[in-house]
């Protein structure tokens with residue numbers, strides 16, 4: 839498996855990841871916009887020539903917001919998200935970020951376990967944030 843910066847030819851693969859991972863998947867135009875936006879750090883994980891995961895962070899000053907991280911179901915629990923997160927934190931730190939923030943739904947047990955294992959801690963709760971009524975937890979981790 840390789841982790842590398844996402845580029846235009848990856849958009850179709852990223853769309854598949856989005857639909858497999860998120861209730862509000864981003865479409866082609868949104869993803870192209872992310873890839874073109876200089877403040878973003880977009881990465882894909884590729885296995886056997888197929889995009890199996892992607893992540894994107896927004897770096898603004900000394901803070902990086904992790905906007906997305908998703909892995910195709912068939913590729914989960916094999917360390918893909920861990921590798922992507924390591925790569926996105928390194929790339930964000932290289933751009934000057936000292937801290938990473940993200941939002942996760944309280945009922946997303948897999949993601950919460952993943953982030954806890956990666957050293958993120960809850961700093962805030964947004965009540966009834968998601969359309970289904972669940973709270974959003976804001977997590978943070980220093981990148982130093």
Ligand SMILES: CC(C)(COP(=O)(O)OP(=O)(O)OC[C@H]1O[C@@H](n2cnc3c(N)ncnc32)[C@H](O)[C@@H]1OP(=O)(O)O)[C@@H](O)C(=O)NCCC(=O)NCCS
Nearest residue numbers: 859907908909914915916917918919920942948949951952
């Ligand atoms: C959360 C997600 C990105 C994890 O991806 P992954 O590639 O399976 O994660 P990894 O294999 O790197 O897992 C690393 C560790 O995280 C924890 N973890 C990951 N998935 C877990 C699960 N379903 N249940 C419990 N712990 C889990 C484990 O500690 C795991 O280590 P282990 O497999 O040695 O036990 C993936 O489940 C996903 O794409 N979910 C849908 C999209 C999503 O919710 N994204 C986050 C939005 S905030």
